[in-house]
Amino acid sequence: MPSVVSITNVGTTEFQTFFGTYEQESQSSGSGIIIGKNDTELLIVTNNHVISNAKEISVYFNSDGEDADEDNVISAKIKGTDVNKDLAVISVALEDIPQETLDIVKIATIGDSAMLEIGEPVVAIGNAYGYGLSVTSGIVSALNREVSVQSDGQTITNKLIQTDAAINPGNSGGALLNSKGELIGINSVKFISEDVEGMGYAIPISDVESIIGDLMNKVMRDQVKEVDRGYLGINGVDVTSDVSKSYGMPIGAYVDKVVDGAAAQKAGIQKGDIITKLDGSSITSYNQLKEALSYYAAGETVPITIQRLDGPEYKEITLDITLSTSLQAGVKSEE
Structure with a gap:
């Protein structure tokens, strides 16, 4: 392994x-x-x-x-x-x-999850229950199963590989391999029920290979000292998955207030916009946005993607925003 x-x-x-x-x-x-x-x-x-x-x-x-x-x-x-x-x-x-x-150690060999067939043998490897790496075997039980999980406080739904190979707590993030030893899935969740056994799930590798490549190429950052951090100059609230379903709004950080003269206002962010990405990474809550910004210094320019209501639909806009100092942004508005 x-x-x-x-x-x-x-x-x-x-x-x-x-x-x-x-x-x-x-x-x-x-x-x-x-x-x-x-x-x-x-x-x-x-x-x-x-x-x-x-x-x-x-x-x-x-x-x-x-x-x-x-x-x-x-x-x-x-x-x-x-x-x-x-x-x-x-x-x-x-x-x-x-x-x-x-x-x-070796770099995993990537397979093609799009070529999987139901009944095909697979092997799941992971740190089950935190006891160390272990191996379980099974078959592909189903493909493109829609499964919802909690991630960063949000409910997300994706189409996953279903397998009867045991995927237990601690296995999340581990490998699902085909009979050639190629990576065809990333173990994600286990359906837990008193009535159902043997339902494990994995993210199909071919569906996310390009996303993983983008994440691999991101610049490593250390958290910036608080006195040097960059700020947008907004107040925000969460658009949760429940709010998203009820009101047809994108999940993200809803801009409730824009500070006069700060970075957000200068770049054209408006009250009612919903921030969904910062520097290419998804934003699903206001707290996550604040945490992400703590890795950027005042004066840095960062691309931020917003969703803005345009008639009956939301329109995606990406803005390059030069972050403000705490004084310019009114730090209390972001804490």
Whole structure:
């Protein structure tokens, strides 16, 4: 299993009490697939929900269920995400990986999921229950199954491969392989019911290969110091999946207020616009937009895609926006 890794996500979870909202550190595990390599990075594809809300991401190479060898547990950074497809690409610096590990790991061979047939044998590999990498086998039970999952607080629906190969918690982000050992799907979810067993799902690789390529090519960014961060100068609210279905609005960050003289107003953003992408990455909530902006400095120019109501329909517009300083934007409007 030289192309599949275990992933640990240390993040925070918000919970409500009578006394208010609190944050608690949480840890979860998942899987990833080595999908590429450049001069400085090893690139790994996984599910967005595996690394969502992460403060720290660790990749474990050569996981066999035994105690982790510290040399093979390496910090990773998020390269890019696509919430709507529940995809993420993370990066591990080559200089942090021991040479003996680099000699063993391999980039996955990509197959053609469009050629799959019902009844075809498949193998699922992943970090089941966080115990280390394991292998299960089965067949393709169905194709193009519409399945809804939660990702970053939103309900997203995609057409997935259904398999009876066991896909358990922790397997998310792992590999679904055909009989040739080619990657034909990314394990995504397991249907859990008292009455139904053996319904696992995977994202068809051919449907998302170009999206993964775009995420792999994104420029790595570190979070900018708060004093240097760039701002749009807006107030926003979430357009959730429920609101989207009820009112026919695109999912994203609804612009409720535009600060006079700040970046958004100068670029032409208006109250009522819905921000759906920042620098090519999907935006599904106002909090996600603020988190994404924390990686950009004031004075940087970034492409932002909005949906604007034009008669009975929304029209997509992409604007190049030069971000404001906190003073120009009125920081309180974005916190």
